[in-house]
Amino acid sequence: MATLPEPNQGDYHISNFRFVEGTSLPDLRIHYHTIGKLREDSHGKATNAVLIMHGTTGNGANFLNDIFAGKLFKPGQLLSAEEYFLVLPDAIGHGKSSKPSDGLRATFPRYSYADMVRAQHLLLTEHLGVNHLRLVMGTSMGGMYAILLLDLRHSWVWGTRYPGFMDAIMPLASLPSQISGRNRMMRKMAIDSIRDDPQFDNGNYETQPRGLRAALHILAWMSSSPLQWQNQAPDRESADKFIDAWMDAGMRQQDANDFAFAFDASRDYDPRPGLKDISAPLIAVDFEDDQANLPELQILETEIKKVKQGKAVVVPISAGSAGHGTHTVAAVWKDYLAELLETSKVTYSVKL
Template identity: 30%
Template sequence: MAVDEFRTFDLGDFPLLSGQVLHDAKLAYQTYGTLSATRDNVIVLPTFYTGTNTRNEGFFGPGRAIDPSRHFIVSPNLFGNGRSSSPSNTPSPQDGPRFPLVQMWDNIAAQHRLIQDHLGIEKIALVAGWSMAGCQSYQWAAQYPDMVQAILPFCASAKTSTHNFVFLEGVKAALCADQNWNGGNYDSPPEAGLKAFGRVYAGWAFSQTFYRERLYEQLGFRSIEELMQDWEQDHLQGWDANNLLVKLATWQTSDISAGPLYKGDFKLALSAIKARATLMPCTQDLYFPPEDNEIEARHMPNAIFRPYDSPWGHCAANPGNDKGFTEQLDVNIRELLEE
C-alpha cells in the first residue's frame, strides 16, 4: 500500500453512541482537489462496505460531475475498513472480536470532527455515495442538517430494512460457520468462511436478470463458477474477517433516527433533513429496493425519487459495470450542484 494513499486524523479516545469508548481512534481519509477561497466547493464521499477512499476514485475525475479541478473532495474511510480504526489494526484490549460496536452516528460524528475541526470547513455542497456510503449521506444530512446542502445516496437507504438485515445475517453465518473462526479469535484467516461469505454475497450483489442473461460474461467470466471463485478470492485476499463483521454490524444498525436527536422517530429524522436530495436506487437491487427510497422521499421536504433500471442490480453502481448508470449518476449530481 502506497504511503500517500490516505492520511490519518487522530481522534483520541472517541465516545461511541453505545456508551463505550474507542481508544486512540484514528480516521483515515484522503482529499482531492483544492479548497476554494470561499470554501463552498466541498464534496464528501464516504466509503462503501468493501471500499476505501482509493476505490472511491472511480466516482470522480476530469470532466465528470465531480471533478478535482473544480471540487475539494474529502473521502473518509469507515471504521472497520482496515484503514480507519479496525479490529485488525487496534491494539488490545479492543483488537479482533473485542472491537466495540460502531454505528453510523459514530462514523459521521468522527467525520464531522475531521471536516469542521481539522479542515476548517463549515458547509458541504454534497455528500454522495454507493451502498453504505449512501447510508452515510443520509446520516450526515440528518445529524448535521444545517451543514449539508445536498445529498445523493445511490443504492442505499436511510434505515436498514428487516429484509436487508436478514440478508446480512446469512453472509455472517456463512463466515462464522468456519471451524477456524473461533469466535473471532483465529490464529490464521478462516479461509473457508471467507470463501463462503463471498459465494453467498455474489447471489445478492447482482439481479436475477444478470444471471439469466449471462451478463457475467461481460466481466470476463466464462461460467458462474468462475464468477463465484473470483468473489471467494476477493474476500479471502482483501479482507480481515473481524473487519468485515464490524462493518456489517454498522450496516445492520444503520438508522438515521438512532441517537439523541430523534430518539428512534424515523419519520421525524427524515423530515428534519434540509438538504436537497436525489434518491437513486437501482430497480433490480435485491437488498436496497427502490420501494424503501420511495417511502423515504415522501417524508423528506426536498427529495426527488429517481430510480434507475439495471440488470446489474446493486453492482450497477460499481464503476465500469453499467455505463448508463454512471451517466445518469453524473446528470443527477450536476443537477444538484447547479441548483
C-alpha cells in the same frame, strides 16, 4: 486526454474516541484522500467541499478509478478537482482506518453508523477545516449515513443529524429506512456464518475461517448483477470459473472480524424519524437490478415523500448497469448529479 488528478493521503488521529455503546479507543485513526483545494467565502465558510463515502467493506480509494473519478473529477466534469475540494475518507473499520484486524480483533469496539459519521464530521471540521459541504454523497452504506450524519447508510444520516451543514445530498443504492426483511436476513446470515464457525475461535483465528467464504457467498448474491453476470458467464464452465475467481479474491482481500463488524454496524440504522428535518435538496438514486434494495418494495418512493426537497429515482436495467454496484458507475447516473448541483446552487460572497 486528461488524467485523473493526484490525491493526497493522510491520517487523522482522534484521542479517546467514545463510541455510542459506551466503549472507547485511546487513539482512533481515520484515513482519507483529498483532491483539490478548499475555498472559503468572505465570511470563512467553505464553499466547494464535497464528501464522498464508500460502502460496506470498501474504502475511499474505491472511487479512484475510471468508472467513477474518471467520469467526474477531471477538468470540465461535474466534480472537477479544479473546482471542488473532494474528501474521500475510510470509515471506521474499513480501509486504512482503525479496524479489528489491526490487533484488537473481536474486542474492537462495536461501532455503528452513528460512530462512523461522527468521526467523519470531526475529520472535516477539526482536521481539514471544512465547516460546510457543497455536496455530501455516498454509495450503499455511504449513502445511508449521509442523511443522519450520525447514523444511509451515511448520506441519509448526514442530512438528519447536521441539517444546514450541506447544500445538497445524494444517496446512491441505499434506502432511508431501517434495514429489515431479506436485507437484514442476509446480513445476519453473513455474520452468523463467520462467528458460528468453530474456526473463528472467538475472533482469534490464525488463518481466515471457512465461515468467511460462506459470508462472501451472501455478499456475492447481494451485490451481483444478473444481467451482467449472465453476459460474463454465459455457460456452466465460465460461471464456475467466474465465481471461483470472485471468491478467491474476496478471501485474499477480506478479514473475517472486519467483515462481521462492518455488517453489524447497520444494526441500529433508521433515519425515518429525521427525514422531515432534511432541508437541503436531495436526489436519491437506486437501481432496478439492485438485489440489496429491491425496487418492488417501494420503500424509497414512500419515504422520500417526507423529505421537503426530496426526489427519488430508480434507474432501469441497461447495458451499463451493474446491480448494486451501479452506484460507482457514474456514467449511468451523473445526469441526476448535474440536476442536483444545478437546483442546489448557492451564491457565495468571494473572499478577497
